[in-house]
Amino acid sequence: MVVLIGRLPEWQYQPDRRGASLEKMIRAQRKEFAYNLEESPSLRVKLQDGIWLDMVWAKAATLAATETGLDCFTDAVWSTSQDVLELIWLPE
Secondary structure, three states, X not given: OHHHHXXXXXXXXXXXXXXXXXXXXXXXXXXHXXXXXXXXXXXXXXXXXXXXXXXXXXXXXXXXXXXXXXXXXXXXXXOOHHHHHOOOOOOO
């Protein structure tokens, strides 16, 4: 989940770097997480756990800053876990 969320700001804040490779990576991460949810349904509880989500978003913000070189990401949740897992949703 951290890798998936960390890639979404890359898509949002660097439109000139949007490409098929990044989009495929995001889609692959979503499919992997969906598979993990199917294999371990108890993970769905984590998607409602505020402490867990805060930790995931903080790690994702660090990953996004490292990958993009931008220093504009906060630990604040900027989307819902439902949006993140939606196969066709990409931030603008």
